[in-house]
Amino acid sequence: MAKVKNKPAKSRHLKRFYYTVDQAVDKPFNWKQMWRLLEYIKPYSKTYLPGAIIAMLISTAVRLVVPIIIGKVALDVAIYNKDTTLLTYLVLGIGFLYLLNYISNILRIKWVNILGQNVIYDIRQHLFSHVQRLSHRFFDSRSAGSILVRIMNDITSLQELFTNGIINLLMDVVTLTGIIVILLVLSPKLALAIMVVLPIMFYISTKLRRNIRRSWQNVRIQQSRLNSHLNEGIQGIRITQSFSQEQENAEYFNGVNEDNFESWRIASKKSALFRPFVEMSNAIGTIILITYGAYLILYGGIEIGTFVVFAFFLGMFWEPISRLGQMYNQLLMAMSASERIFEFLDEQPNVKDKEDGFEFTDMKGEIEFDRVQFSYEEDRIALHEISLDIKQGQTIALVGHTGSGKSTIANLISRFYDPTKGTVSIDGHNLRDVKLDSLRQQISVVLQDTFIFSGTIMENIRFGRPNATDDEVLKAAKVVGADEFISRLANGYNTEVEERGNILSAGERQLLSFARALLADPRILILDEATASIDTETEVKIQTALGKLLKGRTAIIIAHRLSTIREADEIFVLQHGKVLEHGNHQQLMSQHGEYFDLVKSQFQMLDAM
Template identity: 80%
Template sequence: MVKRPKHKTETNKHLNRFKYTQDQAIEKPFNWAQMWRLLKYIKPYTRTLLPIAIVAMLISTIVRLGVPILIGKVAIDIAIANGNVPLLVQLVVGIAIMYLLSYIGNALRIKYVNILGQNVIYDLREHLFSHVQRLSHKFFDSRSAGSILVRIMNDINSLQELFTNGIINLLMDIVMLSGIVVILFFMSPKLALAILVILPIMFYISTKLRRNIRRSWQQVRIQQSKLNSHLNESIQGIRITQSFSQEKENAEFFDGVNSDNLESWNTAVKKSAMFRPFVEMSNAVGTVILIAYGAFLILQGDIVVGTFVSFSFYLGMFWEPISRLGMMYNQLLMAMAASERIFEFLDEEPNVEEKSNARKLTDMKGHIEFDHVQFAYDEKRIALHDINLEMKQGQTVALVGHTGSGKSTIANLISRFYDPTKGAVKIDGVDLRDATIDSVRQQISVVLQDTFIFSGTIMDNIRFGRPSASDDEVKEAAKVVGADDFIQRLNNGYETEVEERGNILSAGERQLLSFARALLADPRILILDEATASIDTETEVKIQNALRKLLKGRTAIIIAHRLSTIREADNIFVLENGKILENGSHHELMDQKGEYYELVKAQFQMLDAI
C-alpha cells in the first residue's frame, strides 16, 4: 500500500500554479480517424521496412497455424494410428524445418519493426518540434516550458511501443485469430461454436471498460505535465529557492505533485490490469468446455482423437493473441491519449499567419510606421490605443514610460511576434502582414534584458546571429562591442563551453555576448529592450561606445528605464497606458517640462537620495 504524504492537503492549495498549462483531459470518444492520422507517419516506410516486417510475420504465423494440423491430423490420426514410422520421421524433420523458418521470420520481424518504430518516432518528434517553433508568442504565453516538453518527449515516447511492436503484433494476432477460427470450424463446427461462445461476453465487458481506462491514461499525461513543469520551474529558479531557504517547502510541494503522478499511474495500471485476468478466466472456461464437450463428441464418434489434440493446441494458441489484443487495446488507449495531446499542438495555428502570396521584404531600409495601431492581448487588456508614430531610416528612437505603458508591445509588433488588432505596422511602406515572416525577422535583431545563452561554446553563441559567419568575423564582432577582453581571460577563450543560460558568466558578460550576436547578424533594425538594465556602470560605458558603431546606419529602437542611456536618441516617445503622451529629442522634451521631464527629475532625485 502506497503511503500518502501528510502534506497532501497543504500541497493542493498551491496547485493553481499549474493552471496556465492548459493541460486538461480531452473528453472525446475513441477516434479511429485520429488513430489513422497517427498511422500515416508509417507511410514513408510502406515500400521498404514495413513489407519486410509483414512478410516475416506471415512466415512465422503460417508455421504456427500449420504445426497443430500436422501433429493432430497427420501424426496421430495417420502415422501413429497406422504405425507408419517413415511418415512420422518425415513429419518430425518437416516440423523442425518449419520452426527454423519461424525463428528466422521472428528475428527479421523484431529487427525491422524496431527500425521502423524508431524512424517513425524520430519523424513525429521532429515534426512536432518544428511546428512548435513556428507558433506565435501567444501560444507560449499561456503554457509552461515543462508542459511543452512533456508533449515532445513523454507523449511521443509513449507511442514507441505502438510503433515498434504494437502494429505488427496487431496484424499478427488478427491473422492468427482468423486462421484459428477458420481451422476450428473446418475441423468441427460444433466444438468450435461451443468454445467460442464466450467471446461475445468478453467483447461486451471490454467495451464497458474502454472509456474509463482511456480517461485514466489521459490523467497520467496531465500529472506528468504538472510534474515536468514543476521540475523545470524548480531547476530554473534554484537560486531564488536557496536565497529564501525554501528548499523544504519546495521538496514538500514536489512530493505532493509526485504523489499525484504516482496515484494516477497506479489507477491507470490497476484498471488496465483487469484485462489479463479476465482473458485467463476465459481461457479456463474454454478449456473446461473443450475437455467436457470434446470427450462427449469423441464418444459419439463425431470427432477423432487427432482433431481433439489439434483443438487443444489451437485453444492454447487462441487465448494468447486474445490476451495480447487486450494489452494492445490498453496500448491503443495510451497512444490515443498521447496522440490527442500531440495533435492538439499540431493543430494549433500561429496567431501570426503568413499569407500565401506574402512577398519577401528584401534590402530593408528600416523606415518604420505605425498607422492607427491598436493592440490587445485579450479582450479585457488593451495594450496600445490608436498609436501613430514614425521611425525614419537610420534613426535611433527611444521608448520610455512606466511599466505596462506599451513599450515592449511596440517592439513585439515591429518584429511581428504579434499582429495589430487594428491599424497597420509598416516597414519601408509595406504592411508587415503582406510580407513573409522570415524575411522580416532575418533583418531585425533583438537584444533583451534577460539574455539567453545556449549550451555550447562562446563562439557558437555569438555565431547564432549568423551561422555562416567565419571565426574571424565572430571575433571582430566581439571586439567591436568590447566582449573580447573578458572572453580572452576565460580558460579556453572563444572555445570555452558554457552551460544553458550561461551561468558561468556574469550578467554584464552575457549582455556583451548578446550585443556581439546582434552585431554579427548585421540587422537593418535593432531593438534593445532594457538591454543595459543588468549592466554595471563600467560595462555600460563600453556598451555606449560599442553602440555608436552598432547603431551606425541602422534604425534602432531603445527601450530603457535608465534614461541616461537614451539622451542621444534622435526621437523619444513617451508612453502611458498604451498612448503616446509626447515625443521629441531629449532637449526638446526637457524644455516642454511635461511627462518626460518629470520622469528624468524623479530618477535624478532617486539617485541623489542614494
C-alpha cells in the same frame, strides 16, 4: 510501489498551477485520428513495413501448421499406422519449420524496431518544428514544462505502438482468424461450443473501454503537471533557495507527485481487469473442450488427432485475444497521447505568414505605426491608437513606467503579434503582407534577460548569422568589447558556456548578445533594456560600441538609463499605452513634463546612493 503518505493540502499556489496546465477532454475513441497517426508509417511502406509483414506471415503460418501436422498427420497417420519413416520426416520437417520461424522472428523484430524508431523520430521532429513556428500567444498561455511533456513523454509513449504494437496486432488478428477457420473446418460443433463464451467476454470488455481510456488520458495530464513543476522548480532554484522555500517546494512537489502516482495506479488497475476475464474464458473453454471433446471422441464425432489439435489451438486461441486486450489498452494510451500531440500540430499561428507575401531584399528601415491599438487580452488594452513615424537610420527611444507599452511596440515591429487595430508598416509595406522570415532576418533584438544556448561562445555569437566566418565572429566581439573577457577564458571562443550561459556573468552574457546582434548585420535594431544588467564600467565600453552598432541602422531603444537614451534622435514618452510627449532630450527637458520628472527622479536616486 509504496504509496506516498501525508499528502499536504493543496495550497492556493498549487490550485493556480492546476488552472494553467492541460485539462482533461472526454471524447470517444477517434479512429480517424488514429489513422492520421498511422500516416507517419507511409514513408516506410515500401521498405521496412513489407519485410516485417512478410516475416510475420511466415512466422504465423508456421505456428498454425505445426499443430495440424502433429495432430492430423503424426498422431492420426504416422503413429496410428506405426510408420516410423513418415514420423522421422515429420520431426525433421517440424524442426525446419521452427528454424524458419526463428529466423522470421529475428527479421520481424529488427525491421519493426527500425520502423518504429524512424516514425518516432519523424513525429518528434515534425512537432518540434511546428511548435517553433507558432506565435508568442501560444507560449504566453503554456508552461515550458507542459510543452516539453508533449514533445518528449507523449511521443515516447507511442514508441511501443510503432515498434511492436502494429505488427503484433496484425499477427494476432491473422492468428486468431486462422485458428477459428481451422477449428470450424475440423469440427464446427466443438469449435462453436468453445467460442460460446466470446460474446460475454467482449460485452464486458466493451464496458471497460471508456473508463480505461479516460484513465490513461488523466495519466498524461498528471505527467504534464509534474513535468511543468519540475521545470519551474529547476529554473527557479535560486529564488527558492534565496527565500528558504525548499520545504514548501518539496511539499508542493509531493502533492503533484502523488496525483501522478494515483492516476497511474487507477489506470493500471482498470487495465488489469481485462486479463482475468480472458483467463476465465480460457478456463471455461478448457472445461468445454475436455467435456464435449471427450463425448465426441467416445461417440465417433471426432478423432483423437483432432482433439489434440483443438488442445494446441485452445491455448493459442486465448493468447492473441489476451494480447488484443492489452493492445487495446496500448491504443488507449496512444490515443490520449496522440490527442495531445495533434492538439499542438493543429494549433495555427495567430501571426500568419502569407504564401505570396512581400519579401524584403533591401530593407531601408522606415517604420510607421498608424493608429495602432493592441490588446494581450480583450479587457486589457496595451496600446491606444499609437501613431509613430520612424525614419531610416533614426535612433528613437521609448521611455515610461512598467506596463506603459514600450516592449509591446518592439514586439509589433518584429511581428511577434499583430495589432488589434491599425497597421504597422516598414518601408511602406504592411507587416501583415510581408514574409515573416524576410522581416525577422532584417531585425535583431537584444533583451535584458538575454538567452545563451548550450555550446561554445563562438557558436552563440554565430547564432546571429550561421554562415559567418571565425574572423567575422571575432571582429563583432571586439567591436562590442566582448573580446576582452573572452580572451581571459581558458578556451577562449571555444569555451563551453553550459545551459543558459551559467558560467558567465549577466554583463558578459549581455555583451555576447550585442556581438550576436552586430554579426547579424540587421537594418533594424531593438534594444529592450539591453544595458540594464551591465555594470557602469562595462556600460562605458557599450556606449562606445553602440555608436558603431547603431551606425546606418534604424534603432529602437527601450531603457531607463539616461546615458543610453539622451543621444537618441527622438524620445517617445509612454504612459498606459499612450504617447504623452515626444522630442529630443533637450526639447523634452525644456517642457518640464513627464520626461523631465523621470530624469529628475533618476538623478535623485543617484544622489541618494
